[in-house]
Each structure stands twice: as C-alpha cells, then as structure tokens.
Amino acid sequence: MRITLKSKRPIDISMGHRINIENWDTERQRVNSAERKANDINGEIEKWKSSANEVFIRYGVLEHREPSPDEFKQLFNDEIGRKLVFEESNEIQGIISVESAFDEYINSVGVQNSWSPSSYKKNETVKKHFVSSLNGKSFLHIDTDVLHEFIQYLLKKGLRNTTVAKDYQFVRWFLSWARRKGYYNGRADEDFRPRLKGTDGNQKEIIYLSLDELKQLESFQIPVTKKHLYHVRDVFLFCCYTSLRYSDVKKLNKSDIQGNKFRVVTQKTADAIIIDLNKKAIDILDRYKGVKGRLALPVISNQKYNQYLKELGRLAGLNTETQVVYYKGGRRYDEYYPKYELLTSHVARRTFVVTALQLGIPVEVIIRWTGHSNYDALKPYVAIVDTLKRSEMDKFDQL
Template identity: 25%
Template structure:
C-alpha cells in the first residue's frame, strides 16, 4: 500500500517577534500527523507567497533561496521513495528521520533522561548516592510536566531541544513549579548533562546551551558567630541523645566536615600530620577529593569523649552519628534552647568552619579551600564575601600602622 505525504514550506513567527525576516520551516504531513524541520533559512514576510510557498521576486538571493527549497523538496521525495523500497511504514516522523538520514531511529528527550536515570540507579553505591538519583527523578518529573503543559505531548524529539526550549523551561520552573533559583539551576544542570551526552554521541549538532545564560545570584552563606557557637558549646543539655548531636555538630564546626563525611569518618583516618599533631586525612564522599584537616582542641576533646562509645568501638568510627533526619531534628531543639535564629543544619557547621573558625581568624583562603576539599577556590570565595568581622580587623590593623606613621 502506497502512503502519500504533503509538504509545506512556511514562515514560523518567533516569540516576541516585532519585525524582520522569519525562519522557514518545512512541514511534512502523513495521515493527519505532521513533523516539522527547520530549513536553516529566513525570508521576509512581505516577500513570501503563501500560495507557492516560495519567496517572490527576481533577485539572485530570491532565486537562490527558491532553488534551495526546490532541492529540499526533491530530497524529501527521494527519502519517501527509499522508505517504499525498504517496505517500511511511512509516517511523518519516519519520513522526517529518513530525510535527515537518521536510519529510522529517532530520539526523545524524556526517553534519554529515563535511560540516564536507569544507568545511574544501576551504579548506586559505586558511583552515585540515593539522594543524587532522587534529585534526577524529581528533575525528570518537572521536565515531563513542562513538555506536557507546553507541547501537549508525552515526549518530544531531541532536535526540538533548542535555546527557546531551555529558556521557557527555566521560566516554567520558576513560575509554574515555584522552584527557588538555586533549585532551578540544579534542574537546568541536569538537563545540560543530557544535552552534553547528545552532543558527544552526535544526536545533537548544535549546543542549545551556547546562548543560555543562567541568572542565578550567589546567595551569601549563613554561619554562626563565635558568640553563638560558644553559646551552643556551653549549654547544659539534659538529654544524652541531644547532647550527642550537639557535640557532633560542634565537631563539624571545628573541622568543616559535612554530614556524609563525619558519618563515615573512621579512626584510622585520624593520623599524625606533618607537624606531629593529630590530623584528619579523609576523602570527601561528594567529590572524592582529598581533605586534610589539622584537628583543633575543641574537636580533639569531642573525639576523646566518644572513644569508648560502643558504636565507635564496634564499627571503628570516630563519632556515633545518627540519621540525617534525626540529627537535624535535634538541631532544631538545640537552636531553640540556645536562641539561635538561623536554620541550624549540619551544613551550617561547615559554613561556620569556613568563616568564623578559619577565615575570620586569618587562615589563608587557599588553606581553607584545601581543608574543605573544594575542587575550585571560587567555591571557597563565596564564604570570604560575608566576613565583615575579618574586614574590620584588617582595617583596624591598617589604621594602627597609619597612625604610627603619622606620629
């Protein structure tokens, strides 16, 4: 059975169009269903003929454009003939893919995203953590809703993924999904990972992210002042479990370890350093980078306090860390008891180490970056922007020097 098709060249009006040439698209239609392809050419609306679907005029540029469109029409006819000879089903999409020389295999955005997540799931515990997979699954859900809302489809061909797609998805996440800017940046980053895969495997010829510029403003890192930290340290706590959480939080304030890293910290990772003092020599779970941290006295006191704890002795760990959910729940109790207004979480301890404990006391930012296990010192520089106390101390020292020079 012969399946016929229709071909139409038309001008597609861009969003926020005001004036000037419009992109030319070709629409292939088979049995009521259509597929579109950009011809990578433009034409002025006042010169375009809606009957002939060509540009009017006798200019060389017009003749060249119309000749180009005639050639595309011939190439589509050849693609249609090839499908017939191969006795393959002719649809708008199969004809489009044959025309584009895709060997009848077309790729869908959500299909590729799902394949990525399935591969990630197979690597849990080896290369990825469950929370990472959870984030990508949530990201996939938002992308599904966006495509369904905007395009009224269950999935979309990968070649539809262009700058406009990304820009509108960014807007959707902020406006419709009510995501915070930092969350939007994370989901866009997930999509970019899929795009990079498509670029490397030649599924995409051009990078749709080349013109996209995220508008994320770096949030200032919140942290505890020394006075607030001292308040937590000296607070009398009746509950042994809450006291244990407080101690581990304080330990992280003086070491910069994240929850994941302090939980896995083993006793054999506490070793003599280059200066003969006790150091933490560990590898960050998140980035797998080396982290070497000289232990300060408050941290050493806490290690000594829990050295005989049954869990620490049995498992060879430094501290008896509870689940993240329980730890953060107890931290809220501690914050209330100590009149701490900040949202007391384990990551706040890491911020406090970077600011109050180290940078404010004159530790060079390069050393802080190394101890935190940052891959890029720019990440550490975000902390340096919030240390007014350090600036004040530096300026006081400068005033003293200048005053002595005047005298």
C-alpha cells in the same frame, strides 16, 4: 536546516556536522573558511537547499499547494537520496527519546560517579520536569526557546530562582552527555544562560554561627532530661572544627584517624582529602575512643539530626533574628527567623569556612581542607568576612 511551512510546526533537519559557532556566518547562512571542511559543508547546504526548493516547486506546479510535513519529508528524502533524517515521533527506529536517554544518563553516570541516593532522586525529579515541559518534543527540537520554556515551567510551579537555576544546571549536564553520545546535535545548552535574580554566587544565602554563638553553644549546659542532645552537639561541633559534611562524618571510621589528621573520601565529590585536626576536634573524638564499633562518632539519621539541632539551638538561646532573602521570578521575598530555626547539618561546614577566614587562614589552605574546587566557591564567604571586618572597625568610633 529548518523548513517552515505555513501554519505548521517547523521541520528541523540535522545535517550531522559540528562546527565552532564563531565560524558560522549568520548573514550568509554559511560556514566561514576558517572552519575545516567548510567547502564540503557549504556544498552540502546548497544541495539540501536546492532539494528543499525542488519539493516546493513540484507541489506548487503540479498541485498548486504546499506539501504537508509528511509529504515534504518523503519527497525531500527521495531528492537527497538517503534514509529518513527527521524525527516525527519518539517511536522511529534508531532514534532515542529524551526520557529514555535521561534514564540511560542516570543509570550510567550515576554508577560512574558514585551518586548518593539523594543525587539519584534529584536527577529523577529533574528528568520528570524536563520531559513534562518538552510536551513530546524530541532532541531535534531542543533549542534556546525550548530551554526558556523549561525555565518558565519551573517558575510556574512556584520554585525559587535558586532551585530553578540548579535544576537547569542538571539539564545542561544531561544535554552535554547526550551530545557526546550522539543523541543531541544542538548547542542550546551552551548558548542559553538564563539570568535569574538572586542566583549570583555573591548573593548566596549563607547561614552560619558567629564566633560568639559557637562559644555559646559549646559552653551551654544541656539539661539532664535532654541527653539525646549531647551526641548531636558533639557531632555538630566536630564538623564546625573540621568542615566535614554530614554524609562524610557519618561514615568516618576510627581507622581513618591517624594522629592529628584524618583522611576521608568525600561522598559528594569522591575526592580524597586530608584534614588536620585541631585540639577541639581531638577532644571530641577522645570522648568516643572507648565506644565499641568502628565509627568514630555516634551519628544519627539526617532527619533526626536536623530536628535535634533546632531543639539544641533553641535551648542554647541562639535567637538572633536572621534574614532570609529569595526570589521567585522577578519577585523578592524577605523572611525572618530566629537563628535556631535555620540550623541544619550544613551550617557546621559553613561555620568552619567563615571562622577560618576570620582567623586569617589563607583561602588556599581552607580549600585543601574543605575540598572546594576553586576560590570562586568561597567568594560568598569572603564577602561575609569583609562585612564583619567593617563592623569591627566601626567599634573604634565608640572610643
């Protein structure tokens, strides 16, 4: 229930009931009969509405004015005969602040889902932005307008739409958790789905190496003065041939490898998957069989790895001009880079997916190797392969 006083911030009252949104009659402002306990809830709505009107009547007749928010709260609570149901500040006993709840969420869910350090850091950043955008508002005030304000807050910081969309998803996960804990009774996170340009899954920017570029990198003769790039190339190519993420190849043990396959529990999703090894991947592993230690490959820090990948790509001549398109709000940005400047550890995983699709391997098989949850996650890759098929067919026009 929401009470609006002249020139005052609306007062929200949580009645403590949850119903299916389809069973709410907006015009009548009542629960439809299809909802269980509809009569009880509607009766309580009538009682609360009557109590609210009684407060206004008393102040109107006796003092010829509207009550202040604090006066309204006190008399309304007396009318319905229960303890304080409002949250005016985050210091009210028994009411948890959004920031405290977010801290609890990070600590409990992080342990439960075995978050990586980067996941903790990302959630801390999102918490900081969300709490700042609320400007002191509590859970009782979080509605679609408040979530819209959060989106605008992020956009004003100059973040790309893709980043804004990801940050909002983090907030949605948090609010869903808060609802299960009983901290948040609203449904704004389910109702509010912002449409941001460039965030459609099919428009996802995917940087990958073509088959020709993969062969070019593989056959490139690394100068003897650049020995540090040998291991970097081996690790990168191994990921190109197996779909492994950097976080997983870094902790791959020799004991994980059983013949022509290996088992890995992914750090990002904690899923256990079995990946078959092809000849190229086995050849790379064989180079390090005699190296002391339990790790299968010599993986350096992610920062150095990405730095050296760009150096390797430049020396190998991966200079194809590559367009990067992104949006900030409604404005589109087009930037162009030589391919080597865009090389990162994740390019290997994307290269694996595109190559596998080009080779005609069924999507159902690919997701068993990559650990993707469903076909939708691979739609952007399928779109790339469809485009490549079109360009290849055009070669017949040159006959």
